[in-house]
Amino acid sequence: MPLKRAESTEQTPSPSSRSRSLPPAAATIAAELAGFQREMLRFAVLQLRDQASAEDAVQEAMLAALQGADRFGERAKLKTWVFAILKNKIVDIIRRRVREPSYQEPAEEIDEGDFDPLFRANGHWQGDSRPADWGDPEKSFENQRFWAVFDTCLNRLPAGTARVFMMREMLGLETDEICEELSMSSNHCWVVLHRARMGLRVCLDQKWFTSGERA
Amino acid sequence: MMNCKQAVRLMSDEMDRDLPGGERFALRLHTLICTGCRNYRQQLSFLRQACQQQVAANDATPPSAPPAA
CATH class of the missing domain: 1.10.1740.10 (RNA polymerase sigma factor, region 2, helix turn helix motif)
Structure with a gap:
């Protein structure tokens, strides 16, 4: 510039x-x-x-x-x-x-069982859920449509889950700070982050990387 | 032996906390033999990169590709 x-x-x-x-x-x-x-x-x-x-x-x-x-x-x-x-x-x-006194915790979080279908009973990936290679995913950064899909996937996360994820990854807070701000236990914080990543990954996989939308 | 469901949780955790030696070792063993989980780990770091691009880590508009991961 x-x-x-x-x-x-x-x-x-x-x-x-x-x-x-x-x-x-x-x-x-x-x-x-x-x-x-x-x-x-x-x-x-x-x-x-x-x-x-x-x-x-x-x-x-x-x-x-x-x-x-x-x-x-x-x-x-x-x-x-x-x-x-x-x-x-x-x-x-x-x-x-x-x-705020009127504050209500966004109850919506991804449930424990939501990802069960991805795994077999022994805890290994189901055949068609096994993460495939995304090739050179960074190339997608140059594509405006990728960012639209990315926003859609973020918005699909339940509010409570999305808030923790974005405080961590976009606002750059450490997990300790997030736990303190939101009065959560560290373990709860990590679980929520894990589910957010899992959800976002599945969404991007379906809507971008394996859907053919990708240029 | 660690399964994939346990491995994905630890792979997420290691982005937010230091894993104790035992967990780190078990995870390393698992990812050595599991392609799906190796891909998963790369995709997690891609997600982090994407979030950082999203917040205008640099001055380029639209966000330009960072150096290879």
């Missing part, structure tokens, strides 16, 4: 009246942030499963990014930085939710 934008060659969105009053660094950053907004919202909705709080998280993150704009030197990493802020905002929201 270029450090300086050539103003004449690129169509930058005209700064809003609010950003006009900001220092120059903030005004440029505001324009760049606007470009990430949709992606940030998609990410936040996936984590929080609620449009309104996702929008709050994105707004708070963008505001925090703007306020810190002057301290931010390395423009090439702006996106990484603003997503790191967004992740913290999402964790804050989850934390607040859990502490």
Whole structure:
């Protein structure tokens, strides 16, 4: 990413009246942030499963990014930085939710028996459930349709399971922290993570890797 | 001898905690002889990679392929 934008060659969105009053660094950053907004919202909705709080998280993150704009030197990493802020905002929201008196634990989790059909009575893979080689799966990262399938599979996980999984894998929390935030035992946390991975793997396998959807 | 059902649980666990020596050893033995579980393990690390791509670990849009796993 270029450090300086050539103003004449690129169509930058005209700064809003609010950003006009900001220092120059903030005004440029505001324009760049606007470009990430949709992606940030998609990410936040996936984590929080609620449009309104996702929008709050994105707004708070963008505001925090703007306020810190002057301290931010390395423009090439702006996106990484603003997503790191967004992740913290999402964790804050989850934390607040859990502490609300009206809070109800999402009961939905994948049940112990849900994966039994994958295994024979002796605990070994059933013939057609045995995980096959996915070849070169990283190639799928370049395919937009893969990401649509990936989102679908994440959304198919029951809410309670998905929350633990995403706190671990997307928000980057350690299991200890997740257990503490959600008042779960470590073992319960590991079981839930295991089932989430199992569910996600089966879904991706069926909907992408062996379905022929894959390019 | 460890079966696949036990192995997949431990393969998930090892992404979140250090396995004690005995479990690690039993799992290694199992994956030596079980192709299905070897594939499973690779797919677990692919899932982790995908989640990290999803959170814009780098500045590329759309996410670009990371170096080989």
